[in-house]
Amino acid sequence: MDKKSNASTAITKDVTCPFCGILCDDLVIQNQNNKLKVIENGCSKAIEMFQKELPESSAQIKGKNVSLDDAIDSVCKILKKSHTPLIAGLGTDVSGIRNVMELADKTGAILDHMHGNGLIRNTLVLQDLGWIMTTMAEIKNRADLVIFAGTDATNFSRFYERVIWNKESMFKLKNDDRQIVYIGANLNSKPGINPNGKRPTVLDCETEEIGEIISSLHALVAGATLDVNEVAGIKVKTLQTLAEQMKTAKYGVIVWAPGELDFPHAELTIQNFCETVKYLTRFTRFAGFSLGGNDGGMTANSVCAWQSGYPLRVNFNKGYPDYDAYRYSTHNVLKNKEVDSLLWISSFSSNINTPHASIPTIVMGMPDTKLKFKPDVFIPVSTPGIDHTGQIxxxxxxxxxxxxxxxxxxxxxxxxxxNQVIERM
Ligand code: SF4
Known part of the structure; x- marks a missing residue:
């Protein structure tokens, strides 16, 4: 039975946690008099978010408490007057994004996600040369070589427990059969020590140099020789050993987190990962894996793609979806004054940097959202996966x-x- 309850206590099993992109779906949550407790399987972030008590909040217009109805009327007035709204943040679930798409179509809005910079690093690679990607289940059950490039995955804290160090796998892959490699700067390699003490390989280099290391590995895998002793401070001998491991792995994976590759033209580094993966498939099975999608980022990008034909950073103002990964970033459209109102949505996180621009601004945020300014309209919203059902x-x-x-x-x-905004518009 999924749900047990007595007079004031209910236990819900198999709860999906929406607070990072790996969406652990095994949490057990106790509700006692509407107070939640994670009693099994939550990481510290999940515990913080599920157990945080609902603070008192109210819809507001220019800082004054109003009814939800009045706030929605005010949202409609702002959007009706606006020539090109920006609907951004986009921290919501599938239904929320479907409604965002409808509203964008009605109002001629531009859409971007709060983690849009990370999202587009991947999109640019996918649209340019394509990629071969894998899933969490495939890594868990098959991968005997996992290379973390520029990330240690600790922002996705149960990734190791859920995917890397398994109690069981479908194809009898043992933890000792799995080799972990880290490439990058200041990475925490401790989670990569397997339960029997086998240590990971660590190639310590600047984040911006990861592309150089991967390109060299690509060249070595392809049979080239390198006329240097070191690449980005790593001995060529070390790279040769890793290149051989990559060729002989039964199933290798390069894992990156696009949000953590935060330097100019980082998409070229991701392209290096993807091209190396493609080349390696001449010898063995190899794939890429992207860690991201926090705050509904993967949801927003996917729904936008399946409804409009384009991923995020789309402008609906021309009567058709116009995609531009750079021009339609939140930063650029605000800086270039291409929008004349902002609707910011965040229902998974209250610690968000809502942009403050001198245009009418509406914030739909968690009740405890702390803003550095008073928006024209604030509407406290519930969180999908705690307060209402949905998909992500x-x-x-x-x-x-x-x-x-x-x-x-x-x-x-x-x-x-x-929905109410759309109906009243
Ligand atoms: S690792 Fe992510 S999805 Fe899993 S419990 Fe923690 S915050 Fe939730």
């Missing part, structure tokens, strides 16, 4: 997971608020 898409984009309602919230959901 995992970082590997192959599954959409169901979100459960484990608490009763007085706040409206983003999909329902947007």
């Amino acid at each position: 898409i995992r970082t590997d984009s192959v599954v959409s997971l169901p979100l459960k309602k484990v608490r009763t919230s007085p706040y409206a959901s983003v999909p329902s608020v947007l």
Whole structure:
């Protein structure tokens, strides 16, 4: 049975946690008098977010408490007056993004996600040369070589428990059969020590130099010789050993987190990962894996792609979806004054840097959202996966997971608020 309850306590099993892109779906949550406790399987972030008590909040217009109805009317007035709204943040679930798409179509809005810079690093590679990617299940069950490039995955804290160090796997892959490699700067390699003490290989280099290391590995895999002793401080002998390991692995994976490759033209480094992966498939099975999708990032990108034909950073103002990964970034459209109102949505996180621009601004945020300015309209919204049901898409984009309602919230959901806005528009 999924849900057990007595007079005041209910236990819900198999709860999906929406607070990072790997969407662990095994949490057990206790609800006692509407207070939540993670009693199994949550990481510290999940515990913080599920156990945080609902603070008191109210819809506001220019800092004054108003009814939700009045706030929605005010949102409609702002959007009706606006020639080109920016709808950004986009921290919501599948239904929320579907409604965002409808509203963007109606209002001629530009769309971007709060983690748009990371998202487009991947998109640019996919649209340019394509890629071969894998899933969490494939890594868990098959990968005997996992190379973390520019990330140690600790921002996705249960990744090792859920995917890397398994109690069981479908094809009898043992933990000792799995080699872990880290390439990059200041990476925490401790989680890469296997339960029997086998240590990972660490290639310590600047983040900006990871592309150089991977290109050299690509060349070595292809049979080239390098006329140097070192590349980015790593001995060529070390690279030769790793290149051989890559060729002889049964199933290798390069893992990166696009949000953590935060330097100019980092998409070229991701392109290096993907081209090396493609070349390696001449010898063995190899694939890439991207860790990201926090705050509904993968959901927003996927829904935008399946509804409009383009990934995020799309402008609907011309009457058709116009995609431009650079021009339509939140930063650029605000700086270039291409938009004349902002609707910012964040229902998974209250610590978000809502941009402050001198245009009418609407924020749909968690009730405890702290803003450095008073928006024209603030609407406190409930969180999908805690306060209402929904769906959300995992970082590997192959599954959409169901979100459960484990608490009763007085706040409206983003999909329902947007629905009312759309109806009144
Ligand atoms: S690792 Fe991510 S999805 Fe899993 S419990 Fe922690 S925050 Fe939630």
